[in-house]
Amino acid sequence: MGSAHIGFKSLMRKFKAVLQPGCQPLVHRVVGYADIANDWAPDLRFLVRVGSAEEREGVERLQNTGLTNIFWAEDAALEDGDVAVPNPHQEEVVVLFRESDTHHSLFMTNRCNSYCLMCSQPPTAADDSWLVEEAIDAVRHLRKSPDVLGLTGGEPLLLGVGLRRVLDAVAVHHPSTRVEVLTNGRLFANSKIASQILEDLTVSVKWLIPLYGHADFVHDFVVQTPGAFDETLAGLLLLQMHRQEIQLRVVLIEPVLQVLPELAGFVGRNLPFVREIALMGCEPIGFALANRDLCEVDLSEWASTLELSARVLRRHDIPHLLMNAPLCALPQRLWPVAHRSISDWKNVYAQECESCAVKSDCAGLFAWHEKGWKPAPLKTIEESEVVS
Ligand code: SF4
Structure with missing residues (x-):
């Protein structure tokens, strides 16, 4: 599904990102590492912005406790609250919605x-x-x-x-x-x-x-x-x-x-x-x-x-x-x-x-x-x- 976005260049915003292996090309909400505990909900998927090896390991520890709907992403261009589709094969993320935009x-x-x-x-x-x-x-x-x-x-x-x-x-x-x-x-x-x-x-x-x-x-x-x-x-x-x-x-x-x-x-x-x-x-x-x-x-x-x-x-x-x-x-x-x-x-x-x-x-x-x-x-x- 993720690769299908590639044809819609004029409407989509895409960023290169290092993505945790195993994350799916489905809709996720982007959340900061420090906010995952507050934002987490069982019926949503989360892409956790990480900036260090400790944070990556922190996400993986949470996964080991049974949180299967979170994956980490290393990308300075992502913002908290983005709604995005990761494409692990291309190492990129398509942002469908950005809170800080004026027009959505x-x-x-x-x-x-x-x-x-x-x-x-x-x-x-x-x-x-x-x-x-x-x-x-x-x-x-x-x-x-x-x-x-x-x-x-x-x-x-x-x-x-x-x-x-x-x-x-x-x-x-x-x-x-x-x-x-x-x-x-x-x-x-x-x-x-x-x-x-x-x-x-x-x-x-x-x-x-x-x-x-x-x-x-x-x-x-x-x-x-x-x-x-x-x-x-x-x-x-x-x-x-x-x-x-x-x-x-x-x-x-x-x-x-x-x-x-x-x-x-x-x-x-x-x-x-x-x-x-x-x-x-x-x-x-x-x-x-x-x-x-x-x-x-x-x-x-x-x-x-x-x-x-x-x-x-x-x-x-x-x-x-x-x-x-x-x-x-x-x-x-x-x-x-x-x-x-x-x-x-x-x-x-x-x-x-x-x-x-x-x-x-x-x-x-x-x-x-x-x-x-x-x-x-x-x-x-x-x-x-x-x-x-
Ligand atoms: S009005 Fe001024 S700001 Fe607007 S396009 Fe012309 S030069 Fe640029």
Whole structure:
């Protein structure tokens, strides 16, 4: 199972580690050597961080007393509370969840029923349904309840009842956690699947659903799937019937920017029930690199389109936010709606950012901008330039 993670490089964090022989490639909670007595529970697995021969021997003594669910790992990069899968054959550990991160998400499947131009995680057809069991196990192993837990893919709705089982596991083990499911929403057009997943749901879920145009010719082109626009709209209406919270997601690639004001008006007129709409800079990875001519945009050249679209959304009272967009790429009028949105471990800043007055509020860059492109030429902002 552990080696199957290797294909999901962009979503997983991996560390080299010296692992105790015999540990299994299953979900474990990482715990410090000094805390094992406090944290230990019979129904969980533990990876004990050790830093010396004495600590390794201490873990082995505990094993000899009958604690068969603990193994030691020597790795400075692991943190207490990590939920991780050791891979003894590769001498590495995949961290599925890190408490100290700002954003948390679990990877549900690499399969998808769309084929988006800018997909950051190109889909594969292989059966990866074991990821459902891993996600449920990860939820059980979380030491603290996160405020928000993302579920992502691939397309999580393809899991049907499997997705519902993960949502129910969150409800049981972490009732205060809110879940955000990133889905194209198309399978919610099927009322049987919608009922399987939504009926009597007790956990609080926000559904993050991409919409790339005000008409099928744009949306279906971007997701490379005829009929997707109609299915997504039917799915959105079904979610509304089930009183579910929806965030629409719009990735700012060229074909989408061309119609962004029309899309904003379409949402205002036809989907006024959505909680908010997120306008997102494109990640330069995966299919986006292959479709660079359509996906690489300099956001600073689209400032008037972004401002006009924001005005249309304001007129319709649709809350909106900007994600994955550095502040220096945006007009200052849009700064209040720009969020620090890039997951901690893939978030970097450039040399221009070092002395920038707004760095602490800025989304910065994806780590892979080095190999791809920057969302605009970066510009250090001086304190004196910031309009209060
Ligand atoms: S220079 Fe860096 S920190 Fe400053 S606004 Fe641009 S990307 Fe953000």
